[in-house]
Amino acid sequence: MAAAVLGAVRKHLSEFSTAARELGVPFAVPHLDGPPTPLQFYRDWVGPNRPCIIRNALQHWPALGKWTFPYLRAAAGGTEVSVAVTPDGYADAVRGDRFVMPAERRLPLGAVIDVLEGRARHPGVLYVQKQCSNLCQELPELLPDVEPHVPWASEALGKMPDAVNFWLGEEAAVTSLHKDHYENLYCVISGEKHFVLLPPSDRPFIPYELYTPATYHMSEDGSFKMMDEEAMEKVPWIPLDPLAPDLVQYPLYQQAQPLHCTVKAGEMLYLPALWFHHVRQSHGCIAVNFWYDMEYDLKYSYYQLLDSLSTATDLARMDLLSSVDGSL
Numbered sequence: 356m357a358a359a360v361l362g363a364v365r366k367h368l369s370e371f372s373t374a375a376r377e378l379g380v381p382f383a384v385p386h387l388d389g390p391p392t393p394l395q396f397y398r399d400w401v402g403p404n405r406p407c408i409i410r411n412a413l414q415h416w417p418a419l420g421k422w423t424f425p426y427l428r429a430a431a432g433g434t435e436v437s438v439a440v441t442p443d444g445y446a447d448a449v450r451g452d453r454f455v456m457p458a459e460r461r462l463p464l465g466a467v468i469d470v471l472e473g474r475a476r477h478p479g480v481l482y483v484q485k486q487c488s489n490l491c492q493e494l495p496e497l498l499p500d501v502e503p504h505v506p507w508a509s510e511a512l513g514k515m516p517d518a519v520n521f522w523l524g525e526e527a528a529v530t531s532l533h534k535d536h537y538e539n540l541y542c543v544i545s546g547e548k549h550f551v552l553l554p555p556s557d558r559p560f561i562p563y564e565l566y567t568p569a570t571y572h573m574s575e576d577g578s579f580k581m582m583d584e585e586a587m588e589k590v591p592w593i594p595l596d597p598l599a600p601d602l603v604q605y606p607l608y609q610q611a612q613p614l615h616c617t618v619k620a621g622e623m624l625y626l627p628a629l630w631f632h633h634v635r636q637s638h639g640c641i642a643v644n645f646w647y648d649m650e651y652d653l654k655y656s657y658y659q660l661l662d663s664l665s666t667a668t669d670l671a672r673m674d675l676l677s678s679v680d681g682s683l
């Protein structure tokens with residue numbers, strides 16, 4: 356009886372994802388030729404929780420023409436920034452049986468640029484990616500070159516961004532698959548960002564596991580050691596790499612339908628709250644993004660229910676699948 360109920364719940368979760376996709380998830384991320392009005396933004400994209408790439412929304416930002424490496428070096432080369440350093444480019448990601456956070460270094464922005472240009476060497480892979488509004492907190496010299504918020508988005512959402520982040524890193528720096536509770540306006544200033552996106556409705560097919568947290572420590576000789584964070588609680592994270600999914604271990608991921616898109620210099624991605632994303636970049640890509648806290652409304656509550664049911668039925672785990680009726 357219990358097994359039948361469990362099977363039925365799993366079946367409904369799978370059908371839910373298909374139905375949600377048919378109702379509103381596009382096959383590809385659409386492009387807009389210009390910024391929407393606040394009403395259009397809310398009605399067509401935020402309300403339906405649908406991503407889009409907006410062209411010609413940044414051309415009035417001085418940063419777009421100005422932010423070359425020589426300019427950044429002249430404007431803020433001596434300013435210290437937090438830099439995530441990892442042996443393999445993966446910060447905040449599952450490595451083996453740990454959830455590993457990067458070593459954090461304070462380096463002058465000019466020193467990071469030297470490494471990016473190949474004029475200097477530094478062990479590991481560097482990524483300026485501190486998500487604490489690092490553009491405002493650490494690089495105030497650059498603020499006059501961008502807008503402090505996205506006016507049509509702030510009006511639509513009725514608030515100002517919680518964070519304005521600056522991203523600059525090596526090609527090897529990758530952000531592992533995760534989701535955030537932010538409406539994210541992600542602006543590429545130079546280079547390209549490659550996103551893999553999955554709608555929140557695909558949650559039943561996306562595996563989560565609980566991991567012991569650890570942090571990379573860098574020794575004098577440039578080698579890395581992983582050290583457990585014993586005082587921290589276990590971290591739920593996604594072990595799956597959407598670029599090389601392990602379908603033997605996570606066969607239900609076959610039912611997920613990831614969208615791939617590239618955001619080019621001068622373009623802005625609207626990445627809706629709760630969408631899963633995995634991010635890669637061209638070498639030395641420069642980006643700025645705005646995080647607006649999402650509305651904790653009924654949509655959020657429905658997602659929490661989906662998340663709880665997915666966890667409770669442990670839908671994505673192979674070892675339990677063998678005990679399921681196979682109807683998925």
Ligand SMILES: O=C(O)CCC(=O)C(=O)O
Nearest residue numbers: 522529530535539634644
């Ligand atoms: O650009 C990246 O590497 C990651 C961006 C991201 O995860 C975010 O904006 O939430």
